[in-house]
Amino acid sequence: MNTLTDLQEIYSSYDKQKWLIQELRSDHAGETGAIWIYKGILATSRDDAIKAFSQRHLRTEIDHLRLMERLLPTTEHSRLLPVWRIAGFLTGAIPALFGQRTVFLTINAVERFVEEHYQQQIDRLNDDGLFEVATLLEQCMADEVSHQLEAASLMGDRKGAFDSFVTWLVSAGSAIAVKCARLI
Ligand SMILES: [Fe+2]
Ligand SMILES: [Fe+2]
Numbered sequence: 001m002n003t004l005t006d007l008q009e010i011y012s013s014y015d016k017q018k019w020l021i022q023e024l025r026s027d028h029a030g031e032t033g034a035i036w037i038y039k040g041i042l043a044t045s046r047d048d049a050i051k052a053f054s055q056r057h058l059r060t061e062i063d064h065l066r067l068m069e070r071l072l073p074t075t076e077h078s079r080l081l082p083v084w085r086i087a088g089f090l091t092g093a094i095p096a097l098f099g100q101r102t103v104f105l106t107i108n109a110v111e112r113f114v115e116e117h118y119q120q121q122i123d124r125l126n127d128d129g130l131f132e133v134a135t136l137l138e139q140c141m142a143d144e145v146s147h148q149l150e151a152a153s154l155m156g157d158r159k160g161a162f163d164s165f166v167t168w169l170v171s172a173g174s175a176i177a178v179k180c181a182r183l184i
Pocket of ligand 1: 060061064140144
């Protein structure tokens, strides 16, 4: 973290960069949730292909969380981390009970949300000249996009009310979680 001049600037002018602390809090909470989504899938799925998919993605999400832990002081973590762990676990465990396709559908919806979330942050960071942090978030976003595309290709076309419902539920739940995690 010491090598990141952007962050030294951020934490030395906390009030000015309060928005970024809040955004990074939501990212840290989100990556925690992501880890627990895959733990949830692994807890309930009996499908070897899904387990391999989840274990691979889980390793990436652990790297993302490590990065967020570097960017955000422990004192700034969301106080609702236990809630994000449980919510993540259920977001993985329940779809896995429905089978392979529902897992891919859920991951696709989650990662689409996360891509948009990171992109908004990256745009503002670049506008504010905080290029080092923007680059780090871009690396995470690239991983999320690859997770999203992998899930999309395995899932096939979206169709029917069930697919729309799952996608809506995941997006709405993620949006509420981000709003809460920014503040608490
Ligand atoms: Fe991630
Ligand atoms: Fe991801």
